Amino acid sequence: MVWKLDKGVLLMQSKNEFIEQLKQRGYKLTKQRQAILNAFMDLEKPLATAQHIFEKVAEINPGINFSTVYRNLDVLVQEGIARKIMFDQGAAYYELIDGKHHHHLICKGCGKVQCVEYCPLGDMPMKEGFVPIDHSFEVLGFCKECVRAKLMNDERRRERE
Numbered sequence: 001m002v003w004k005l006d007k008g009v010l011l012m013q014s015k016n017e018f019i020e021q022l023k024q025r026g027y028k029l030t031k032q033r034q035a036i037l038n039a040f041m042d043l044e045k046p047l048a049t050a051q052h053i054f055e056k057v058a059e060i061n062p063g064i065n066f067s068t069v070y071r072n073l074d075v076l077v078q079e080g081i082a083r084k085i086m087f088d089q090g091a092a093y094y095e096l097i098d099g100k101h102h103h104h105l106i107c108k109g110c111g112k113v114q115c116v117e118y119c120p121l122g123d124m125p126m127k128e129g130f131v132p133i134d135h136s137f138e139v140l141g142f143c144k145e146c147v148r149a150k151l152m153n154d155e156r157r158r159e160r161e
């Protein structure tokens with residue numbers, strides 16, 4: 001299963017499309033690549049670090065090493081199957097590309113990642129005479145639930161004082 005954004009709602013999608021894509025580009029679907037794709041599909045969040053994916057793969061393939069997973073993740077990025085997103089002081093996150101351009105809201109409290117279709121880019125690069133081929137935009141902050149929890153905590157603390 002993989003997360004897919006449809007009209008702002010995350011849906012599940014099968015992995016066959018990704019496998020077809022790799023085959024069409026002449027890649028062998030090695031056991032390791034399959035395990036990495038599987039790990040991607042089983043993610044509870046749309047984004048994951050290489051370390052997190054490695055741990056998931058290692059659960060099924062205990063012999064695998066980190067650099068193999070890392071190298072294969074880069075192949076997926078090169079082939080346009082996954083996207084590498086850098087934020088929060090250099091931590092790289094990986095996400096399978098569902099075909100739809102989108103951005104992320106990342107909660108520092110609970111780690112929840114929300115995909116949003118809103119794109120803030122506009123025609124700014126073109127105005128600068130620059131032709132953009134790719135960009136990313138991630139917003140770090142706190143989600144509704146975490147803000148609410150924090151407010152309730154503060155309130156309780158005030159009541160006690």
Ligand SMILES: [Zn+2]
Nearest residue numbers: 107110143146
């Ligand atoms: Zn949160």
Ligand SMILES: [Zn+2]
Nearest residue numbers: 046095102115
């Ligand atoms: Zn996303």
Ligand SMILES: [Zn+2]
Nearest residue numbers: 101119120121
């Ligand atoms: Zn955008």
